Amino acid sequence: MFAGTYNASTVVEKIDFRKLQNGSDIRGVAVAGGEEAVNLTVDVAKAIGAAFAQWLADKKKESTSSALRVSIGHDSRISASSLEQAIAQGIGDTGLDVVLYGLASTPAMFNSTVTEREDLLCPADGAIMITASHLPYNRNGFKFFTNTGGLGKADISDILSRAAQIHSGSSSQGNVTSKDMKRVNYMDHYASDLVKIVQAAGGKERPLEGFHILVDAGNGAGGFFAEKVLKPLGADTTGSQFLEPDGMFPNHIPNPEDKKAMEAVTSAVLKHKADLGIIFDTDVDRSAAVDSSGRELNRNRLIALISAIVLAEHPGTTIVTDSITSDGLTEFIEKKLGGKHHRFKRGYKNVIDEGIRLNSVGEESHLAIETSGHGALKENRWLDDGAYLMVKLLIKLAAGKAAGEGEGSEVLTRLIESLEEAGFATEFRLKINESHQDVGSKTFREYGEEVLRRLEESLSSDSNLTKAPKNYEGVRVSGHGGWFLLRLSLHDPVLPLNIEAPTKDAAQKLGSFVMEVVSGFKALDVSSLQKFLT
Numbered sequence: 001m002f003a004g005t006y007n008a009s010t011v012v013e014k015i016d017f018r019k020l021q022n023g024s025d026i027r028g029v030a031v032a033g034g035e036e037a038v039n040l041t042v043d044v045a046k047a048i049g050a051a052f053a054q055w056l057a058d059k060k061k062e063s064t065s066s067a068l069r070v071s072i073g074h075d076s077r078i079s080a081s082s083l084e085q086a087i088a089q090g091i092g093d094t095g096l097d098v099v100l101y102g103l104a105s106t107p108a109m110f111n112s113t114v115t116e117r118e119d120l121l122c123p124a125d126g127a128i129m130i131t132a133s134h135l136p137y138n139r140n141g142f143k144f145f146t147n148t149g150g151l152g153k154a155d156i157s158d159i160l161s162r163a164a165q166i167h168s169g170s171s172s173q174g175n176v177t178s179k180d181m182k183r184v185n186y187m188d189h190y191a192s193d194l195v196k197i198v199q200a201a202g203g204k205e206r207p208l209e210g211f212h213i214l215v216d217a218g219n220g221a222g223g224f225f226a227e228k229v230l231k232p233l234g235a236d237t238t239g240s241q242f243l244e245p246d247g248m249f250p251n252h253i254p255n256p257e258d259k260k261a262m263e264a265v266t267s268a269v270l271k272h273k274a275d276l277g278i279i280f281d282t283d284v285d286r287s288a289a290v291d292s293s294g295r296e297l298n299r300n301r302l303i304a305l306i307s308a309i310v311l312a313e314h315p316g317t318t319i320v321t322d323s324i325t326s327d328g329l330t331e332f333i334e335k336k337l338g339g340k341h342h343r344f345k346r347g348y349k350n351v352i353d354e355g356i357r358l359n360s361v362g363e364e365s366h367l368a369i370e371t372s373g374h375g376a377l378k379e380n381r382w383l384d385d386g387a388y389l390m391v392k393l394l395i396k397l398a399a400g401k402a403a404g405e406g407e408g409s410e411v412l413t414r415l416i417e418s419l420e421e422a423g424f425a426t427e428f429r430l431k432i433n434e435s436h437q438d439v440g441s442k443t444f445r446e447y448g449e450e451v452l453r454r455l456e457e458s459l460s461s462d463s464n465l466t467k468a469p470k471n472y473e474g475v476r477v478s479g480h481g482g483w484f485l486l487r488l489s490l491h492d493p494v495l496p497l498n499i500e501a502p503t504k505d506a507a508q509k510l511g512s513f514v515m516e517v518v519s520g521f522k523a524l525d526v527s528s529l530q531k532f533l534t
């Protein structure tokens with residue numbers, strides 16, 4: 001069932017390489033057998049490997065005369081090894097050196113481009129992570145890095161158009177196999193760097209002695225954090241779960257945004273009476289936590305917590321977040337912490353790039369973070385690293401205990417005591433049926449924008465509602481003690497609607513206003529919103 005052993009009838013006949021682009025990532029279907037046809041075959045992966053090698057050689061041609069080196073890691077997906085072999089071969093055939101890392105995390109792959117350790121064959125000139133983050137088991141994909149960070153949308157389009165040409169033009173079989181390639185244990189080095197950061201901050205070798213902290217890795221790539229980070233720091237990790245990689249994700253989806261995943265780590269914390277629970281997504285670029293009382297520290301709460309830590313280190317700094325963050329978070333960052341909240345767009349790359357841009361125009365920002373659990377700090381080269389975010393919490397825990405500020409997770413919980421939270425918060429995802437006659441010749445994006453325009457125009461008809469003064473995507477409106485945001489999804493033909501209000505009744509009032517407008521658009525599936533209102 002792997003991409004390497006697919007049955008021809010389940011493979012898309014003519015691969016449209018453009019469809020493999022998902023923002024700044026490549027994503028596709030790699031495992032046959034489900035309803036979706038395979039479009040990320042081993043041949044496609046090989047062409048993408050060759051295309052990345054070409055792209056990298058063009059980029060680096062002036063800066064080096066020696067053979068370029070590319071590191072490749074993967075998460076726990078069942079298609080990982082066939083895709084690793086294929087992409088490595090595509091790169092190897094073009095004459096570049098390939099170093100295989102095996103099971104790794106996305107942030108570790110970036111780190112391999114900035115690590116100076118010849119014994120580990122570092123720095124790599126380019127790095128690839130084979131992952132589809134939290135998506136179902138049959139998907140997979142690639143993220144690419146150089147020492148300046150993750151590749152952006154334009155680079156990915158470039159690589160995919162080169163790959164399409166390579167794929168159509170060649171049937172040549174290279175003779176480089178993964179047996180010829182070197183393997184290194186980079187993850188041990190990466191984990192020991194995290195350990196050193198916590199040790200240095202606490203001035204102790206085992207600053208977490210006396211803490212009981214468990215990890216739920218959801219059978220993704222994050223299991224190393226319990227064994228290789230928490231234990232050496234002295235923490236008791238009893239009750240950690242789903243640390244073994246299993247690409248069928250038999251327990252829950254590794255995703256801190258997923259309700260079931262958060263319930264799983266919460267019940268482990270309560271059952272084992274742990275001080276803290278930590279959860280990662282499949283490739284460890286996102287994370288969240290749970291305190292000893294079982295309170296989830298994700299979404300707005302996680303942003304508030306990390307903001308409190310960062311603002312204590314950098315008073316007044318600007319915190320960049322995604323667009324669906326709460327009004328309570330703004331109040332907390334600005335009034336309680338004395339920082340500035342810059343609520344920007346959805347999408348981790350958008351948020352991080354905005355943090356970098358602000359600094360470049362003279363506005364100091366040290367943190368860019370999304371409700372999804374992607375968070376990047378300036379001090380960590382603006383890399384969204386779920387493990388590093390958790391390291392910031394560990395440092396605070398240890399420091400709090402050493403200063404006698406409290407035991408267990410108390411010091412963290414206290415940091416966000418005054419964060420005001422809405423009594424009711426919900427999200428609807430209104431699908432646009434692209435083949436509906438109401439869409440006509442428009443793209444789903446044009447159709448969605450028309451919905452947003454109409455919504456904005458109708459605001460003046462309701463004196464209870466006010467448009468948010470500063471807003472970078474969609475239509476954000478305050479009223480009835482709460483707010484709503486209707487926007488276009490980053491990738492899908494969907495209009496996500498977020499509503500937060502003091503009560504369900506108030507949220508329904510906001511929802512009814514949106515309903516009046518969206519029900520006029522026949523290609524929109526408004527059934528979920530309708531159900532909420534009845």
Ligand SMILES: O=P(O)(O)OC[C@H]1O[C@H](O)[C@H](O)[C@@H](O)[C@@H]1O
Nearest residue numbers: 346347348372488489490491496
């Ligand atoms: O716009 P949406 O459909 O809600 O998706 C938005 C999300 O897409 C991806 O998952 C990105 O990794 C996230 O950074 C982003 O927030």
